[in-house]
Amino acid sequence: MSATSTDIFRLLDVEKTYDIGRASASLFGAGKRRKLAALDGVRLTVKPGESLALVGESGSGKTTLLRVLLGLTAPTDGRALFREKEIAELKGDDRDRFARDVALIYQDARGSLNPRMTVLDLVAEPLDHHGLCPRAERRDRVAALLQRVGLPAEMMGRYTSALSGGQVRRVAIARALASNPSVLVADEAVSGLDVSTQAQLLKLLRDLQRDMGVSLVFITHDLGVAAYLCERIAVMYLGRIVETGATREVLTAPAHPYTRALLNASPKFFAPIAEPLPGEIPSPIDLPKGCRFAGRCVEARDDCRLTDPALRADGARAFACLHPLDRPRALG
């Protein structure tokens, strides 16, 4: 967690709570004010050229974290920094630079593209908006971007309604690359596609990240996708990062029981699913004391229900667990 000024994103104990009104008020007196903690003390850095996967179940806070990174949601506590400046307070030139430097690939790629604009105009919109390209070179630039994502230049005149799901995602990626960003943020960018299309897109994203030196923040619930695409992984549970480190190490020798449970819950060839994770993610309203995973953890002991573990660093890895799992190839 060294703080160097080259970090692109730096999140320091970011919290985001939503006030969700009062609990059912009785006849005598209002109920207690209730808060929903979507993010609860997230620490994270994204370095130039790095690829980071954010994984976790639905409701773990991945999407809120993404919105904080993009400046769409301001954290209620802690600091979210982009190149050492508070994201929510960017103005003027800094805001323009942020808009150029950070590109988002939406989960709903089709919905993120105006259905009444042609592929040419969609991909050129960032170029036009940031004034990155003279009018005369517009078509050539778009053609080059389309070629980069593996689409023929003839697609320029088409509308997205005439394209397949995989092609639409490629257009979304081309558009994201148009402003030559230093970070790509992708929200489930390959989910819901058939496996061959998914594989092509993953390969494309990996090539882009490696060749162009773009940082990648990839949100997914698919550990296989995370392992393929990202050098680093951060496992989230109920608004916190519970384990982080190099993807290979974390996934081969998880320290946190939750990471192991996620691994065990993902299907493998010719094997029954070992241990489906019992229960669902608990409600982030009125969290219990102690470790927030204790209720579902097979390793939970008495002290787990009393003490809330902080994220502890162990070499390049970190995990938030009082009784980490034995790791045959542990670093420490």
Added chain:
Amino acid sequence: MADVTLPAAGLRRRPATLAGVWAYARSHVWFLIACAVALAYVLAAAFAPWVAPHAPTDQDMMNFMSPPAWGPHLLGTDSFGQDLLSRTIYGARYALAIGLGAVAIGAFGGLVIGMAAGLSGGAVEWALMRFVDALLALPSLIMAIAFISILGQGVDKVVLAVGVALIGPFSRTVRGDVLQVKAQAFVEAAGLMGVKRLMVVWRHVLPNVIFPLAVQATIRVSYAILVSSGLSFLGIGVTPPTPDWGLMIAEGRSFVSFAPWIAGVPGAALAILLIALSVVGDGVREQFDPKLKKEA
């Protein structure tokens, strides 16, 4: 993820192209016929002096109330000896002018109010929509009558009265579309890119609102014509001897038992035009309205 499970490209929302309209027309015979009929009305109205055999107010005193027959008066004459075919052809001018003019006023007013309400939100939206509710509380015909009583009679007054009466329903749909478009990811994406709010509205919201509005407008033209004819029929719209269909039906009403063609000819002209316009409007909507051809 909606795009993944879609079985066919035809179910997706598609922008308007002339090629798309033509492809649709070829597979829908009735749509094609209705288009031809509507076009015939438009041409007849535009070239009325050349198409009509007589002037609309010429009186042939030797042949009054003559039935439709081969001869100088193909569709017969009315009680003043005026040629019904000619009057009906000239009447198409008034019907189409009033229908299109009123819809233009209603659509424009609805666009302004609906956009303002949908984009502003809060107290402004509340006030505007309560105003629209007030407009919608009265049936369009009643409202048009009220406006006529304030404005006075005449073709231009009818256009204005019917147009204002149509602002309510148009505002409603525009506001609904604005709210729907505003929630789309591409609007947020534009904001993320740093596009100014006004530019987002101009480039992303407006085009996605205008099109459904145009579709709705084609459907409402027939309604506007019907309301204006109703006004004339009640004797409070266009004044005689204007060859307006509603007026002609009203004149022929007293002779319906022994000279049914006097009311029947303009009545049929009106009915055929309304049916044709409805079929055209439905076809256009079926083809382009994202609400009907929604992504699953």
